[in-house]
Amino acid sequence: MADQNGGVAICPGSYDPVTYGHLDIIARASRVFDTVVVGVVNQPVRKPTTLFTAQERRDFLLQATEKLANVKVDVFDTLLVDFARKHGAGALVKGLRAISDFEYEFEMNQLNRKLAADIESVYLMASPEYSFLSSSGIKELATFGAEIEDLVPPYVAEALHDRLSRDAK
Ligand code: PNS
Numbered sequence: 001m002a003d004q005n006g007g008v009a010i011c012p013g014s015y016d017p018v019t020y021g022h023l024d025i026i027a028r029a030s031r032v033f034d035t036v037v038v039g040v041v042n043q044p045v046r047k048p049t050t051l052f053t054a055q056e057r058r059d060f061l062l063q064a065t066e067k068l069a070n071v072k073v074d075v076f077d078t079l080l081v082d083f084a085r086k087h088g089a090g091a092l093v094k095g096l097r098a099i100s101d102f103e104y105e106f107e108m109n110q111l112n113r114k115l116a117a118d119i120e121s122v123y124l125m126a127s128p129e130y131s132f133l134s135s136s137g138i139k140e141l142a143t144f145g146a147e148i149e150d151l152v153p154p155y156v157a158e159a160l161h162d163r164l165s166r167d168a169k
Pocket of ligand 1 (some may be wrong): 012013014015041043044045046077078081108112153
């Protein structure tokens with residue numbers, strides 16, 4: 001993509017944990033932008049606790065994106081727009097599933113735009129097969145021992161079952 005920032009985009013999120021829905025958006029973004037930096041929020045303000053540490057969430061993403069040559073993974077502890085500037089990014093890429101995502105993303109868009117009007121937010125519609133998928137839904141399924149193998153990478157499914165499965169306790 002031709003822009004002054006060389007086509008660097010950030011795919012930000014908590015990724016607690018990464019799902020095939022996230023990976024679909026990251027892979028599609030990697031075909032549009034020269035470089036994609038997956039930004040893992042260390043301590044999300046609106047989600048005070050995470051199931052996995054930032055290091056664990058980052059490691060899952062590193063493994064899941066290892067075949068995507070133009071995708072990097074980095075953890076951040078700052079405002080998203082400052083993280084974007086650090087990487088020279090001109091765009092923030094987010095996935096949109098349903099109308100329910102719109103309100104939250106609209107607010108984030110206005111906040112980020114107020115802080116940095118030159119960094120554009122770009123939205124990719126979720127692929128239909130992942131339009132119902134969320135990290136919190138996956139955690140709920142894993143807690144009750146449901147099959148999640150077609151929704152998250154195998155090592156994530158294993159970690160979720162280890163940490164959450166009520167049968168394992
Ligand atoms: O929905 P997520 O995955 O928790 O999204 C996290 C993020 C950083 C993409 C979202 O909170 C956002 O766009 N925040 C903008 C305001 C900001 O920079 N907050 C600091 C990091 S929480």
